[in-house]
Amino acid sequence: MRWVHLIAGISWIGTSFYFNWLNHSFRDPVKPKVGVGGELWSVHGGGFYRVERFVVAPDELPEVLHWFKWEAYLTWLSGASLLVLVYYMGAELYLVDPAVADISTFAAIAVGVSALVLAWFMYDGLCRSPLAKFKPVLVIGLLSLLAASAYVLGEVLGARAAYIHVGSMLGTIMTANVLWVIIPSQQRLVAAIKRGGEPDVAEGRHAAMRSLHNNYMTLPVLFLMISIHYPVTYGHEYNWVILILLSLIGIGTRHFFNLRNAGKKAPWIAPSIIAGLVGLAVLTIPRKAGIDSGQQASFSDIIAIVNQRCLSCHSLTPTNDAFAAPPAGIDFDTVDRIRDFAGRIRAVAVDTETMPPGNITGITLEERRLIGDWVNRGSPID
Numbered sequence: 456m457r458w459v460h461l462i463a464g465i466s467w468i469g470t471s472f473y474f475n476w477l478n479h480s481f482r483d484p485v486k487p488k489v490g491v492g493g494e495l496w497s498v499h500g501g502g503f504y505r506v507e508r509f510v511v512a513p514d515e516l517p518e519v520l521h522w523f524k525w526e527a528y529l530t531w532l533s534g535a536s537l538l539v540l541v542y543y544m545g546a547e548l549y550l551v552d553p554a555v556a557d558i559s560t561f562a563a564i565a566v567g568v569s570a571l572v573l574a575w576f577m578y579d580g581l582c583r584s585p586l587a588k589f590k591p592v593l594v595i596g597l598l599s600l601l602a603a604s605a606y607v608l609g610e611v612l613g614a615r616a617a618y619i620h621v622g623s624m625l626g627t628i629m630t631a632n633v634l635w636v637i638i639p640s641q642q643r644l645v646a647a648i649k650r651g652g653e654p655d656v657a658e659g660r661h662a663a664m665r666s667l668h669n670n671y672m673t674l675p676v677l678f679l680m681i682s683i684h685y686p687v688t689y690g691h692e693y694n695w696v697i698l699i700l701l702s703l704i705g706i707g708t709r710h711f712f713n714l715r716n717a718g719k720k721a722p723w724i725a726p727s728i729i730a731g732l733v734g735l736a737v738l739t740i741p742r743k744a745g746i747d748s749g750q751q752a753s754f755s756d757i758i759a760i761v762n763q764r765c766l767s768c769h770s771l772t773p774t775n776d777a778f779a780a781p782p783a784g785i786d787f788d789t790v791d792r793i794r795d796f797a798g799r800i801r802a803v804a805v806d807t808e809t810m811p812p813g814n815i816t817g818i819t820l821e822e823r824r825l826i827g828d829w830v831n832r833g834s835p836i837d
């Protein structure tokens with residue numbers, strides 16, 4: 456399912472990037488042609504291509520007209536399946552974290568699903584409201600929605616589930632934009648041309664706006680979907696701030712390229728993005744946990760902690776029913792393995808507190824500190 460999701464996602468984002476680039480890269484045709492507003496030449500894979508863009512629409516439609524929608528639908532369907540398979544069927548492990556909010560798995564699933572539904576209605580409502588006419592108001596409104604979801608979900612769901620759900624909210628908005636706004640608008644456009652009537656320009660403009668929103672959402676979504684590989688982001692104390700900053704950087708990056716492709720200059724964007732990335736890197740440097748614990752653990756203490764809190768999953772023969780093999784290929788069956796992985800153990804169990812998932816084995820803060828202290832001392836074996 457993950458494979459399908461990745462392939463569908465690449466096809467979708469790939470075509471989306473390509474058409475967005477096209478849209479911003481057309482130049483006036485060298486030889487003027489009736490109805491044609493832009494022309495673009497390119498070379499790829501041994502062929503030359505000339506693409507023309509009509510100002511509104513051609514007088515007559517060709518027999519074969521390509522639509523791009525299944526990439527989006529398949530991405531959403533496979534993503535929703537993954538959400539159910541990983542986060543809802545494994546809610547105890549991945550969705551609920553008692554240290555964040557001690558809620559039932561049913562309540563957490565209800566929160567997750569409603570977040571996706573609400574996201575669309577709030578976004579769509581905002582886009583259709585009179586406020587949408589004022590661009591800065593719309594932008595601030597949409598960004599506030601993103602910030603609020605990051606904060607609220609972070610207060611209710613386990614950290615990594617919160618990140619995935621914000622990503623899924625954006626992905627749902629993007630897919631619904633395709634399904635309920637962009638494709639219907641194109642269908643009416645095609646129907647109007649077939650009737651020989653005039654296409655609705657206002658509707659076309661609205662669909663183009665949704666398409667542009669989708670474009671700005673791509674980079675934040677892509678990060679959120681791979682965020683589970685980066686515990687320093689979702690595992691951070693201010694993970695919602697990091698989510699917002701990363702999203703702004705992603706949106707800013709798209710903006711930079713959109714302007715550049717259109718031949719416009721905005722010299723402040725690139726330095727802001729770089730400054731933002733450096734700021735984020737500094738913000739997420741792991742704090743030296745464990746140093747002030749005032750206690751020193753011996754290696755055998757550490758082994759005891761790992762055996763009690765981690766071994767049920769991280770073993771070649773896991774006792775936790777959810778696993779048939781050690782997750783991420785990491786087992787702590789021998790003392791050498793524990794020592795070898797000392798740095799990564801610190802990263803997930805001390806610096807970011809993302810392991811054990813949902814703290815399912817009930818590791819204590821004191822135990823985390825002892826591990827941190829031991830790794831900071833160079834993980835000595837006594």
Ligand code: HEC
Pocket residue numbers: 548683684761764765766767768769775782783785796799800803804810811812815816818
């Ligand atoms: C309930 C099962 C479970 C328990 C208990 C558990 N883990 Fe994990 N661990 C996982 C899973 C699943 C992964 C795979 C990555 C993921 O899905 O987040 C993982 C991944 C990891 C990784 C690799 C992360 C990376 O990308 O570097 C480390 C290191 C790790 N765990 C350490 C620990 C430590 C240390 C403990 C005990 C304090 C622990 N785990 C307890 C399930 C568990």
